[in-house]
Amino acid sequence: MTPTHFVCRWLKLLVTLATLGTATVQAELLVPIGYAGDPAASGWLGAQQGHREAQIQGDFLGQRYTLTPRLSEVSAIVAAVPPAALQALARAHPGVAVLNITVTDDAIRTACQPNLLHVIPSQKMLADARAQWQKAHPDSPAEAKAWHPAFEKYAASQLNKRYTEATGKPMDDAAWAGWAAVKMVSDLVAREQTADPAALLEALRHKLAFDGQKGSDLSFRDNGQLRQPLLLVDKGKLLGEAPVRGVAAVEDLDSLGLVPCAGQP
Amino acid sequence: MKSIFALLLLAASEAHAAPRVFVTNEEGNDVSVIDTEQNKVIATIPVGKRPRGIGVAPDGKEIYVAISGDNAIAVIDPGTLKLVRTFNSGEDPETFAVHPNGNLYISNEENAKASVFNPKTGELVAEIKVGLEPEGVAISPDGSHAIVTSESTNMLHLIAIPAHKTVANILVGARPRAASFSRDGKTAYATSEISGEVKKVDVATGKIIGRVPLADDKAKPKDILPSRDGKRLFVAGGRANRVFVLDEASLAIQHEIPVGNRVWGLALNAAGTRLYTTDGASAQVSVIDTVANKVVATVPVGKMPWGIAIVE
Numbered sequence: 001m002t003p004t005h006f007v008c009r010w011l012k013l014l015v016t017l018a019t020l021g022t023a024t025v026q027a028e029l030l031v032p033i034g035y036a037g038d039p040a041a042s043g044w045l046g047a048q049q050g051h052r053e054a055q056i057q058g059d060f061l062g063q064r065y066t067l068t069p070r071l072s073e074v075s076a077i078v079a080a081v082p083p084a085a086l087q088a089l090a091r092a093h094p095g096v097a098v099l100n101i102t103v104t105d106d107a108i109r110t111a112c113q114p115n116l117l118h119v120i121p122s123q124k125m126l127a128d129a130r131a132q133w134q135k136a137h138p139d140s141p142a143e144a145k146a147w148h149p150a151f152e153k154y155a156a157s158q159l160n161k162r163y164t165e166a167t168g169k170p171m172d173d174a175a176w177a178g179w180a181a182v183k184m185v186s187d188l189v190a191r192e193q194t195a196d197p198a199a200l201l202e203a204l205r206h207k208l209a210f211d212g213q214k215g216s217d218l219s220f221r222d223n224g225q226l227r228q229p230l231l232l233v234d235k236g237k238l239l240g241e242a243p244v245r246g247v248a249a250v251e252d253l254d255s256l257g258l259v260p261c262a263g264q265p
Numbered sequence: 266m267k268s269i270f271a272l273l274l275l276a277a278s279e280a281h282a283a284p285r286v287f288v289t290n291e292e293g294n295d296v297s298v299i300d301t302e303q304n305k306v307i308a309t310i311p312v313g314k315r316p317r318g319i320g321v322a323p324d325g326k327e328i329y330v331a332i333s334g335d336n337a338i339a340v341i342d343p344g345t346l347k348l349v350r351t352f353n354s355g356e357d358p359e360t361f362a363v364h365p366n367g368n369l370y371i372s373n374e375e376n377a378k379a380s381v382f383n384p385k386t387g388e389l390v391a392e393i394k395v396g397l398e399p400e401g402v403a404i405s406p407d408g409s410h411a412i413v414t415s416e417s418t419n420m421l422h423l424i425a426i427p428a429h430k431t432v433a434n435i436l437v438g439a440r441p442r443a444a445s446f447s448r449d450g451k452t453a454y455a456t457s458e459i460s461g462e463v464k465k466v467d468v469a470t471g472k473i474i475g476r477v478p479l480a481d482d483k484a485k486p487k488d489i490l491p492s493r494d495g496k497r498l499f500v501a502g503g504r505a506n507r508v509f510v511l512d513e514a515s516l517a518i519q520h521e522i523p524v525g526n527r528v529w530g531l532a533l534n535a536a537g538t539r540l541y542t543t544d545g546a547s548a549q550v551s552v553i554d555t556v557a558n559k560v561v562a563t564v565p566v567g568k569m570p571w572g573i574a575i576v577e
Contacts, residue, residue, distance in 0.1 A: 056377060056397055057418045060434040155416060155440075158375060158398055187419065190436055211417070211439035211459045251483065 028064045031195045033182060034071040036089060037080030043101045045167045046178025047078050052166070053179075054186030061190050067182065075195045076204075078181045080174060083108055090116040096197040097185070097204050101177035109223050112261035115201055117224045119177040119184075121146050125257030129230040129242035132255070136244045142232040147176035150238050151231060154215035176212075180226075184210040184218075215241075216253060223261050227253040284534055284577040285343065286541050287328055288550055289316035290567030296330060297550075297566035298346055301539070301575075304552055304562040308346045312339040318360025318402075319572035322384070323367055328574065329384055331358040331371065338369065338384065343576045352387030355380045360572065362402040362411065364426070370411050372399035379413045379422075381429065391429045395422045401443035405450035410468060412453055414441035421455055423471055433471030438462045443488045447513075448495045456486035456500060463489060463500055465516060477516035481505045487529040492555065493537030499555075501528045501542060508542060508551075510558060520558040524551040530573040543570035 031054075035047055051067040058065055071077055071089075076097040079086055083103050090098040090113045100108070100118045109122050121144075129144035149160050149170030163171040163179070171179075187210055188203040189195060205224075209217040214229045221227060232239045242248075248255035286299040289312075296316060298308040314334025321328055321343075328341040331354065338354045338361075341347070354371055355378075361371040368390055369382045377397050381390040396418025403412045404426075411424040414437075421444060423433040438460025446453050446468070453466040461484045465475035479486055485503030491513060492499065498516075500509040504527060510520040525544025528551070532541045540553040543566075550570060552562040 053397055053417065057420070060396065060418070060420060060422070060431070061436065155398060158417070161375065162397075187439075190419075209439055209460055211419070213417070215459075217439055217459045217461075 028062050029195055030064050031189050032066045032068050032070065032074045033185060034074035034077040035067055035069060036071060036077060041080055041174065042169065042172050043080035043174035043178040045169065046171065046175030047182050049163050049166060050179040050182025054182055057186060057190060063189055065186060075189070075197050076185045076200055078178060087111065087113065095201065097201040099181040101181050102174050106259060109225050110259055110262040112223050117204060117220055119181045119226050120173060121228060121230060122225055122257050124259055125230060128256045129232065132242050132244035132247040133232045133240065135247045140234065140239065142234045142239050144230045144242065145233050146173040146228070146230060147171060148231045148233055148238045154213055156213050159213045180212050184208060221258065223259060229253065230256060284575050286532065286550065287319055287574050287576065288543055288566050288570045289319050289330055289572040290569060291315055291317055291571040292569035293567030295567055296341065299550060299564050304564050306564060306566060309567065310341060310346060310348060312348055313337065313351065317571045318358065319574045320361060320363040321574050321576055322363060323365055325576055327384065328576065329363070329369060331361055333357050333359055338382070340384065354382055359400055360402055362404040364404050365408040370402050370404060372402050372413055374398055374400065393424055393429050393431065396420050401441065403444040403446055403453065405446045406448060407450050412444040414444055414455060416440045416442065421466065423468065435466060435471055435473065437464050445489050445491065447491055454489045454491070454498055456489050458485045458487065458503065461485065463511065463516060475516050477511065479505065479509060488531040490531050490533055493533065499531055499540055501531050503527060503529065508553060522553055522558055522560065524560060525549050525563065529571055532573040532575045534575055535577050541573055541575065543573050545569050545571060
């Protein structure tokens, strides 16, 4: 028996023992999630909130999440970086989902990089939400947002309360997107029982039905943009939601800023 | 003469024994009491801020109401229809289930825990760690298990009683809201609001053994109850403004019964012949004949009716 054989046998025995023990002690699935961006910005605070909530679920189901500035050997990357850096980041980590939480540029959506996903809404989505609102309420000016700290419906009040208690700050768009990015990854880790980046990218693109605490199940369009309801706000006051009832069907999230990939009809 | 007197007494006691339906009005801060013979509100009882979950003591002598805004449980005497006391129940009690031993299993929505209270003494018996935004609570008929749903962690927590240990954590569709057990306690059913579906769970193994989407993407289902014979399931369809009747074995949709807007709560009478629904946005209760599968009466109640219970 060579030393290698001997070691192999012992390993086999150890594996057998470990397997026998799984009924009581399951090995934790380690899930590192990379974060690129300014750790002083609200996107980071939101991602940390998502991390805390992911771990509450992980404690029940046997996953251990970490949120790390490391970008290699991670299950997914949350990014709060400028447009050019964002595209470069996605190119540098092929096969790993890069979840954009701050850049709203339309051109990045039409570029359709296969691993670049946009949790934050695009300019076109925000413009369509405003246009729908103006059509229904011509005398009421409004801007469109992904989130609002006074939003209460669909358990939004619970999320706002948790975030503000943890950070002392109101939850803004980037904070919501950071929270959502981490939490949607953890949702799929739990459902697919994997921390593999390629499997998670595939699941994010094709299997996501995420509860963003905005009343609908959220999924990604083919161009990598997250479908989502938007909020109409004027002078900090929450006015309503888009799709705007009476102008579009409330469930028709693609009435907001649906754009094809460049070079496609 | 004596027998006529006895008959009159019997008639009087029967009239008194007509089942009463108690409805929490989330935005009305009160409870509406419906006489089910006349299908009319006979009393409105102010209880406190944001009443939601409601349940009846095993002996039928007390009614409990979770007053979320006051962090308390209100206790109503079903005979006098008066509020008799309140006790502290931990932060933001959303709803609860009553154990056969009388204890209340309460979901504390903002604390990621469930708490067990003795309503006679107001004493906290146990606290159980669950996922984020716990909501629905169900207890098996033999009292051996509870299920608590956590809406923002997408799980059903199966809890053994009296150990109060979590024995299974079952991942379901987005935003699980309500759960119930089959009459034999072997199966559990749960609704998921955002994924718009019903899941069926084998309690012994903690495995999902059936799933049905409610087809209508507006459906945001809430309460779910088995029929008295266990062969059908009733599901409050939320925004679909319908009650779905499912075949228990196949989960196939047998009937869709139109009711008022935003139907959330369900209660079934002991005979299983009448199903009462809270139609939140319509401020009414619909009365469904479960044989004909149609609404036979609607009863206007308070503002945003949420929870519902029957005392027979």
